Amino acid sequence: MRLNVGSWFASTKRECPICGRDASQGASAAAAVPIPIRHPAPKRALASLCGLCRQAIPWIVHPVCRVCGRAESCEDCIRRTQRSYAISRCAVRYTDAMKDWLALYKYRGNEGVETILAAMLAFALERLQAATSQASFPIITAVPLAPERLRERGFNQAERLACRLSEWYGMAYRPLLHRLRHTEKQSLKTRRSRVVDMRGNFAAVSAALFSGNIILLDDVYTTGSTLDECARVLRQASEPHAESRIYGLLWARS
């Protein structure tokens, strides 16, 4: 064993949680990319990314669709006549890079990425607060996973992310929904079958009588059918006269 005195003094290497490269290298370049979040905790989390990864995040800073928060005008929201959720906001556009990031977490199971994704959602949450001019929401909940899928994956990504956000922003996380049916992966279906298949997939947790504003969190918004169906079930379960609104919070908008 050779004694390497130099290593005692060397600055500790920081690995980028996404790409694993040294994040301390090119720190100056990284500092040039601003992090558009006010809350210090998620801001710190995103600061651990390397410059390249930080640049790769396609933030939706100015949503064009006032309803779903998409970065371009959105046919779906114009076409849809009935909507169970009030509005939704998304953190990023669902680009190929973002697909890889989500796959890293969801399918490969790298739970070290969780903090980063949650921190990115903090951006969407702050946009939602600005859009609704509300400082806080009392309850946050997540789109559930079917039990089989949950066992297979080991975790429910939406639930985990919601828990993280609830810690940062002082909201209460409540599991309000069950998933009844195990449908095939959403990403394999067409638009039409998504909307039809979604019916009857969810049920509210039996004792869930609630009121007030609820944030419903999911990872990706594609057609909004999952979000809309969950919101519909939640509204049905809530107290009939209470003024309750459901807001969608999504990590990515495709």
Next chain:
Amino acid sequence: MKVVLYAVRAARGQKALISIDWETDRKYWNDRASEIVRLREEIPLGEGERMCRMLEEEWASETRSPAGKGLKEESGDRERAWRGAEEKQFVHGGWAERLVYHARSAGYAGEMERIKLREGAAAEPRLLEAAGRAAARLAGRSLLREEAQQLLDAELPGSSGVSAFAALQLAALLGAVQLTAAVAPDAVAAPASAGLRGWAERALRRARLLRGRGAGGRAQVLRCRRCGSADKLRRTDCAACGRQACAYCEACLTMGRSRECELLVIGLPTAGAALSVPVPAEAPLLPTRRQTATAPFPTSIPTASPAPVIRTASVPSHSKNIRQHLIKRWGLSPAQSDAAAQALAFLEAPRASKGRSFLLWAVTGAGKTEMIFPLLDSVLSRGGRALVATPRRDVVLELAPRLAKAFPDRNIAVLYGGSPDRWREGELTLATTHQLLRFQGAFDLVLIDELDAFPYHNDPMLHYAAAKCGKPDGRTVYLSATPPAALQREASRGRLAYARVPVRYHRYPLPVPARLKLPSVYQVLAKQTIPQRLLQPIRRSVDRGAQVFLFVPYVKQVEPMVRLLRNQAKNLGLPGNAIAGTSSPDEERGEKVVAFRDRTIQLLVTTTILERGVTIPRSDVFILDAHNSLFDAASLVQMAGRAGRSGDDPFGVVYYGAPEWTRSQRNSIRQIRTMNAAARRKGYLKAD
């Protein structure tokens, strides 16, 4: 996943076991055991394994000392006295209650169920056959549950109605595969059995056992059993087993997630053959599974299973004859065949005197690939299995047809991420390094190419994988032009057998790099002028019709350098589009290398990414910023090794361009000179 924890008692003792398919176990033990108890609820795999181990330890210590004797000494505080009393009750109350006790202290409901033994439960020949086939297919592999399932789904026809789990579980009961948690504590060494030391050790272990239980488990180092890493584990909530701190391994995540409650299936080598004959009724009552599972890995590969009969090869015995044979059969040069003959002698020696590893130290362009053919042939012709592991996928793809041509009647499996041969059984396996994680104790010969190259470099996981994929009595041969310092030291101290090939196949000496005092690349780019001292030698190379490799240390310097050179294209006598650059993030790297090969590109600016593998017949090498710490002696030797590869142009030139003269530069030149001197001494060089 969750498993059933159960215990059986038979004439020769008792045993605690876990099961992934309870029905199989019930049937198996029906006419072999006198008593069976199980926990009613299923518990996480890792926990189950831990409890099994604790139960076994307790039962073992009980048989050594009469019941309750050891407890008196330990009745210190009240809690311990209470526990001692409780334990005493179990000692007298029954062997099986311990199961309940452990389950409860780990926080489970711990309801015990006694299993009734049934009369005349028929053995299932179909299941036994499936287990035999599963064991044969899994032999030498180390697979996660999902991978094993995929492999078995292809192997076991769906119509037979035997589930993969049932087959696996029976194979495990018969001792042909090992089912363990993929991330598990480092096994504690078995206690010394006799003497004062044994007594003291037992006492200490027992004390730790008792203390540990109160704190909810002993403080043990967890380790990924697939990749051997212990420092890259992350504990998270797990919905699959319900534990809140179920650890998973981040080091080998790209190969599927290995975690505490995930099943790792380890097929014991050549166990399949033993199973293919129907198991007689008096099959070993208590299979060796637990013993093998608790042995420290990677040596946990059981040595009990007989190695395949290796026939003595019909290679001529006299060393001169071997050389002649090698030259004739494989077309090797004298230097190559001398080294290959040494390696062959090492492989065929019945007992290795200097360990099981051999280093084949061959200079760049020596023709390493040709030299591995006789080694592979030797092992294959004796009925063994061989593996060639190489760091990069493109090398695998390039090597595969050459191996197929050299060994046309052998079954070759080519493995890389997403390869179609994924589950193919090969006498000869060609794989990228990461694929080695999926094997354990499988090969008689493991050939590791370029072990100092990128993925092995500083990655203990891949070294672990390379070590565990060979059979316990198998041999490992390392191939390298620039072995790491540690190996060089071992070789020079005589602790590692090795052979050197100091000359290239064309028998001309290696080009010795010349020094070129230049400003650093940073300064060159800042000034936007290329010094004449660099331009002139490049011009000379271009004029003599050679292609030019220009190495720079950083990716970000590649494009600016290309632009700068293009401005000077006229002075270099090149069209602007014959100058290009490539680096690791470049998606068109493959195409650019092809263009460089067919001379569309004359000058290629690149980084260490192309230090190996790309061979251009007539080429010169310029290494800028050779003093940069990114270029160590090994990579300088490799880059210099790009020049003069062909017999038509053996005297390519190499320049180290740097403002300073560093130790790595001196070192690399010394290495090259040493090799040239050795070649001259042995008379390998072409007389001219």
